[in-house]
Amino acid sequence: QVQLVQSGAEVKKPGASVKVSCKASGYTFTSYDINWVRQATGQGLEWMGWMNPNSGNTGYALKFQGRVTMTRDTSITTAYMELSSLTSEDTAVYYCARAPYTGSEETFDPWGQGTLVIVSS
Amino acid sequence: QSVLTQPPSVSAAPGQKVTISCSGNTSNIKNNYVSWYQQLPGTAPKLLIYENNQRPSRIPDRFSGSKSGTSATLGITGLQTGDEADYYCGTWDSSLSGVVFGGGTKLTVL
Numbered sequence: 001q002v003q004l005v006q007s008g009a010e011v012k013k014p015g016a017s018v019k020v021s022c023k024a025s026g027y028t029f030t031s032y033d034i035n036w037v038r039q040a041t042g043q044g045l046e047w048m049g050w051m052n053p054n055s056g057n058t059g060y061a062l063k064f065q066g067r068v069t070m071t072r073d074t075s076i077t078t079a080y081m082e083l084s085s086l087t088s089e090d091t092a093v094y095y096c097a098r099a100p101y102t103g104s105e106e107t108f109d110p111w112g113q114g115t116l117v118i119v120s121s
Numbered sequence: 122q123s124v125l126t127q128p129p130s131v132s133a134a135p136g137q138k139v140t141i142s143c144s145g146n147t148s149n150i151k152n153n154y155v156s157w158y159q160q161l162p163g164t165a166p167k168l169l170i171y172e173n174n175q176r177p178s179r180i181p182d183r184f185s186g187s188k189s190g191t192s193a194t195l196g197i198t199g200l201q202t203g204d205e206a207d208y209y210c211g212t213w214d215s216s217l218s219g220v221v222f223g224g225g226t227k228l229t230v231l
Contacts, residue, residue, distance in 0.1 A: 035220070037166075044123060045158075045166065045209055047220040061219045095165055101172070106211045106220050107156045109168035109177065 002026040004034075004096050004112035011118045017084040020115045022096035029077035030054040033099040035108055036070065036081045038092040046092075050099065051079060086119045093117075124149060125210055127223035134231050137200050141226045143193045143210030149221055153213040155193040157186055160207045160225075169208075170195065200230050 007021040022034060036048040049060035051070035058070045069082045079096055094115045097108035126144040133139040143155065155173050158166040168177055170186035173193065185196040193210055210223040 044225045045211070045222040047211075047222065049219075059218070062217065097166075104154050104156070104172055105213045106154060107168065107171040108158075108166075108211075109171070111165040111167070114165050 002098070002110055004098065004110060006094075006096060006112040006115045009116040009118070011120065012086050014087055014119060014121055016086050016119075017082060018086060018090075018117050019080055019082040020094050020096075020117070022079040022081070022112050024077045024079065024098070027098075029072075030074055033105075034070070034072070034079040035097050035099055036068075036094060037097060037108070037111075038094045039114075040089075040092040043092075048081070048094075050105070053079060083117075086117075088119050091117065091119045123224035124214060124217070124221035125212065125223035127208075127210060127226045129224070130227045130229065132229040132231055133200055135200050135202060138196065138198045139200060139228065140197075141195045141208050141210075141228070143195070143223050145191050145193075145212065145221075147191060148216040149191075149212045149214040150188065150193055151191045152215060155186065155188055155210055155212045157184075157193075157195045158209045158211065159204075160209065162206070166209065197228070202230050204228060205230050 003025050005023045030053045033050045035050045051058045053072045072079045097111040157170040160166045173188040174186045183198045207225045209225050214221045
């Protein structure tokens with residue numbers, strides 16, 4: 001079955017960077033964009049950006065431009081999201097999600113299980 | 122705050138019907154598809170509706186979606202206690218060049 005499995009929880013100090021991985025299985029990795037969405041505790045969903053695993057092309061939300069980098073390793077069907085210059089405001093659960101339908105950029109299915117990132121001194 | 126507006130909470134009794142609204146503008150909902158997601162407590166969101174009114178095959182027909190102008194609506198009939206969750210709408214925003222979500226609606230099945 002189509003599945004996205006993310007890396008484990010991280011604790012980082014302010015100013016540091018975090019890199020979260022998202023291992024895809026059950027489908028052709030290079031055929032569908034991977035998006036990243038985050039959710040602070042008790043808050044709503046916040047879209048961070050997308051990456052095309054075939055070309056490596058990316059698109060980032062304005063809020064994160066200059067601070068986020070989305071990459072992939074097609075040999076191991078894994079996508080990565082790296083966020084730098086962390087502050088306490090970045091404490092959240094980070095999700096990867098596949099975009100299965102061309103022309104429906106807002107459709108995400110499935111989602112990874114989430115990775116908790118805690119930023120604390 | 123969120124670009125799309127949803128009511129913070131809705132409630133209804135088991136077996137009843139409920140609707141959740143999602144309001145946007147011409148840059149987002151009016152000219153783009155809307156998706157709906159269900160997030161059960163402590164879990165990742167799950168796709169319920171895509172392209173305004175399409176259901177993935179695994180989603181029961183108790184769930185439905187519609188769109189009119191700058192608003193979209195999620196409908197749930199035959200409410201079950203297992204439907205208690207947070208529900209989010211999402212769409213592309215052409216002005217922001219990105220995906221935007223509503224603030225989420227907490228459904229309580231009394």
